[in-house]
Amino acid sequence: MKKYLCLCVLLFCIYNLGFSQNKFVVQNKKQSDKVKFKLINNLIVLPVEINGVTLSFLLDTGVSKPIIFNFLNVSDTLNIKNTETIYLRGLGEGESVKALKSENNIFKVGDAIKLNQDLYAVFDANLNFAPRLGVPVHGIIGYDLLKDLIVEINYSNKYIRLTNPEKYRYKDCKKCETLNLEFYNSKPYLNAKVEINKKEIPIKLLIDSGGSDALWLFEDDSLGIKSSDKFFNDFLGHGLSGSVFGKRSKIDVFSLKHFKLINANVAYPDSSSISFARKFKDRNGSLAGNILKRFNLIFDYSKAIVTIKKNSLFREDFSYNRSGIELAHEGIRLVKEIDNKVFKDGKGGLQNNQTINSNTIVIDTQYKLSLKPAFAIVELRKDSPADKAGLLIGDIILNINNKPTYNYSLQQLTHIFYDDIGKRIRLRVDRNGVILNFNFVLESPF
The missing domain is CATH 2.30.42.10 (PDZ domain)
Known part of the structure; x- marks a missing residue:
């Protein structure tokens, strides 16, 4: 009987170890951990340990697999193995970028660990966010972390809380709204509304915590999504495939259920910069950091929902760079x-x-x-x-x-x-x- 029990315990441990290799699991008694982050230009920068090396990553809901920007040959330090060459495509007017795909990497975010994580190392020197953010940024991480855990993002106090789904308990919150998520290519989308020229328009947006703007909309005359007469042309940012340019303006009203933001910033990227993004035909744009930071969020990918509650940043003015x-x-x-x-x-x-x-x-x-x-x-x-x-x-x-x-x-x-x-x-x-x-x-x- 003792031998039988020992064998059962051993098999149970082996099963759990194998199971945890393929997903993030918070490995502490509480099965939950709080990780502090820096909020830089509306972007979340948090520590991520890869193969024993601690780096700084953007938490980007708009990416599936983790990407390392290898402009400093970080992959040499990480001892990356089992690589194959692939090409990645994203926003921007340029071509696809060359990357190395690597398997079986050990990722750790706080006490959340995954033992078998794929990642992509990109060698394009232009993909370096550090000079524009003023802090080192070695890569981006998104879907693979969010899909395995309940992830609370507390923008006002600058921390995320990671919890194993089976351990998480929702609290009653009369001031919260729960929104349904849809997924396309491992990226989350939600439904919102905008008011343009006194017309209310339902829209579907990518949730993009890796963007520092407030709102991007794809112009569509048939839906009434178009810039007002008051706009200016500007550089909008860098995508994976190059620079993005477009028009900046203001939106009359932006709504997430009963939450309404008046006179919010909006950008309309040039069609040549978003041809790849428009492959998902139902997509009308992106919801990014300058709006997301005004809420504390609970992402629950297993139930395909996100819970939002406005925070102390909600009434912060929307403004533009007035110097150029x-x-x-x-x-x-x-x-x-x-x-x-x-x-x-x-x-x-x-x-x-x-x-x-x-x-x-x-x-x-x-x-x-x-x-x-x-x-x-x-x-x-x-x-x-x-x-x-x-x-x-x-x-x-x-x-x-x-x-x-x-x-x-x-x-x-x-x-x-x-x-x-x-x-x-x-x-x-x-x-x-x-x-x-x-x-x-x-x-x-x-």
Whole structure:
């Protein structure tokens, strides 16, 4: 009998181990785990461990298999094996991108582990989100994590909670709405409504947490989905297959059941950029981060539902960049600074047993040279205030309103360009070694 029981226990353990290899399972006593994330430009950046190496990933509901951007040869560190070459296609006007498919990788998000995960390593150097976000981003993950677990996204407190479905218990929530999900190519869609020119139009949207905009709509005259007369042409973002351009405007009303957002931002991408996306004929656009962040969400793919509840970000104003400048990290610069902490004791030594950081050079008792981040203009909207002032793509911004840019994060700098109409912006820039000064006033882009 003892031998029989031992055999049963062993078989049970082997069965459970094999079963858990093919899906994410939260492996702790609570069967639930909270993982903190950074909210950068309306995007969720969270830690993901792959084959023992911790990386930063975007949580992107619009992708099926995890993708690694291999511009830094990350795959060498991850010891990726069993690869085959494939081609991936996404948004953008370019061609498909080359990728290596790898099997049998170990993924860990918090206490959620999967022992047999496929991933794709993309080698296109242009697919590098880090400079535009200001933080390292090594890849994206979506469907494979969401399908196996109940995933709560708390945008207001910046964490996700992962729970094994059999352990999850819903709470009564009178202020919540539950929406049905539909899936096409492992991507989630929901039904919503927009009001355009006083006409209410039902629409089907991809839920795209990997997009920083609010709402993308595909123009369709037969449905009445078209931009108003007030719009401006702009760069909308980078897709897997290249840059996306289109029109930006405002929508009268956007509705998710009883939740309504007035005068929300909307973009209408050029048809050439979304030919791949329109293969799902019922799709009318995408619901992205600038609206999603206004809700706390519970994704339950096993029941094909998402529960939403508005949070403290719900009433945040929708605004546009009023300067026309898009910035990105552009390496580092050597900067001369006043140093009040490092000084000599008169005998050539340092006082108070102070030490100097390895990236600091003391040149006298008052100044030091330090390595600081540089910020470059990477997109410039035509006829924008910055464009009319004479700024150019490639200019390195040294000072903004008489303050060094290295004292700001990329997000803080960008936020300045969204400030009130009429605010004056003063910039000092480095253009190929020549220092120039510019100033302009923020204007409505419409």
